[in-house]
Amino acid sequence: MKQTIRLFLVALVAGAATLGGYKLLEKDETISFAPQNSNSSNFIPTNYTGMENAMETDFTQAADKSVHAVVHVKNTTVSTRPTNIFEYFQGGGQPREMVGSGSGVIISPDGYIVTNNHVIANATNLEVTLNNNRTYTAKLIGTDPMTDIALIKIDGSDEFPYIPFGDSNNIKLGEWVLAVGNPFNLTSTVTAGIISAKARDLNQFDGNPQSFIQTDAAVNRGNSGGALVNTRGELIGINTAITSETGSYVGYSFAVPSNNARKVIEDIMEYGNVQRGILGIQVGNLNSDFVEKYGLSTAEGVFVGGIEKGSGADKAGIKQGDIIKQLDGYRVTKFADLSGYLGSKRPNDVVEVTVLRDGNEKVIPVTLVKLETFSIDDLGLEVKNTTSAELKNRGLKNGVTVTRALTPDIAQYKLEGIIITQINDNAVNDIDDVKKIMSQRDPRTPIKMTFMDSKGNMNSFIFR
Incomplete structure (x- = not known):
């Protein structure tokens, strides 16, 4: 019994000594727990606030x-x-x-x-x-x-259902949209997506510079000409193209902005052709090399590389070297922004142009002038009148200048800037001569085009 008591006392003393030693060695440290609503935490809890509202978007009415x-x-x-x-x-x-x-x-x-x-x-x-x-x-x-x-x-005895126009200038990146088409006569098909980009320039794809709305709503062959609508059911674009290595939709589709489409059809109904208003400048997109070369302070905007004499820009006082930053308050970061906005305007419209000049911004009202061009659809070329000075400089007496190709097939020949002097051996002095010759030709016969190229050589093409 005495032995048991002795062992118990030894164990008790050893435990007390151990506990005392631990207390002596322990650092003075306080542990506290911050309440859940504390602002001192470096961690932000994830939740579904906002996501629930986003998922409440209803496409059914649109x-x-x-x-x-x-x-x-x-x-x-x-x-x-x-x-x-x-x-x-x-x-x-x-x-x-x-x-x-x-x-x-x-x-x-x-x-x-x-x-x-x-x-x-x-x-x-x-x-x-x-x-x-x-x-x-x-x-x-x-x-x-x-x-x-x-x-x-089309004509009918009853009124047809229709889609009202929306304002494509006010669309935002990430905004929900629906692409509606009627491919292969399957009745209308609806797909959903978001605005992926605005003022997308497809010049690298088809030789025809434009300013498209890019979406990720699925669009395939047969959807061309269909509607791109917002969640209110307003028409904000006409689905036009996809870019794909397979020929099928792979995530990129493009639509003509509704403001541009609306202006085109209103011109067709009122004038019979499209009235295009231009500033009258030669432009260049800004990039790092451009900024370094010219010592500019910004890489966003459109650089004015030249002014056409007598144009709206010339009369308003825009100068070579100016950087266009805004049009009527809308931001301009590249040429597609500028061309897209002007595509919804007409000759004699006044546009407030904000330019950066010598480090200072200046707002200049510019009256747009009419672009005098003619599209030769059978040749896939657009031409404009050539000035006397340009003809003299090229050693020619007559001719019209090719401004751009209308189709990818013709774009590959790089004919921009050539001067057409004859069509079917008839002299061409201006675009009125082109209209007359093309309207009187037999559509069953080939077309012979005689022109001077950029090197000063005379050539002839025969289009069949």
Whole structure:
């Protein structure tokens, strides 16, 4: 018993000694727990606040407003192909019927429809099918190959469903949109996405500089000419193109902004052609090399590399070396921003141009002037009148200047800047001569174009 007590006392003394030693060696440290609402924490808890609101976006009303106003457009063309060597050189051949299709958007209750020019190009017959499967024969009102916009019309006893225009200048990156098309006559199809980019320049893809809305809403063949609408069901773009190595949708689709499309169709209805207003400047996009070369203070904006004499920019006082930063308060970071905004304007419109000059911003009102050009659709070229000084400098007496190619096939030849002196051996003095020659030619015969290239050499092309 005594032994047990002795062992217990030894264990008790050893435990006390151990505990005392630990207390002596322990550092004075205080542990505290911050309340959950403390602002001192460096960690931000994740939650679904905001995400729940984002997911509440309702597409059903916008889709219901849109599907009935998007139509299927069937295009029938008849082409003549030579069957022997004589028909190849002299014209003629066997007629061949080809059928293409796309989509269109009804924009008024009386049946006006906007679509892409490439959907109805060279049509001999146009047929439109509505979402209710009713079919109408359509007539062509007018086209604009530059913006790839066309206007057609159907007639009916009742009013047609239509989509009202929205303001494409006010769209925002990340904004929800719907792409509505009627491909392959399957009735209207709706896909959803967001605005991926604004003022996207596709010059690198098709040789036709424009300012597109880029979205990730799925668009495939047959959707061309369909509607891009916001969540309120307003038309903010006409779906026009995709970029893809496979020929199918891979995440990029492009639409003509509604403000530009609306201006084109209003011009067609009022004037019969498109009235384009220009500043009258030669421009360049800014980049790091450009900024370093010219010692500029910014890499955003449009650099004014030259002024056309007598233009609106010249009369208003814009100078070479200015950097355009804004148009009517809208930010300009690159040429596509500028060209896209001006694409919704007409000659004689006044635009407030904000320029950066010598480190200071200045607002200059500029009256736009009319761009005097003519599109030779059969050649795939756009031409303008050539000034006397330009003709004298090139050693020519007459001719019109090619401003740009209208198709990717022609763009590969890099014909911008050449001067056309003759068409079918008829002298060309101005764009009125071009209009007259092209209107009087036999469409079954080849077209001979004589021109001077940039090196001063005379050449001839024959278009069949």
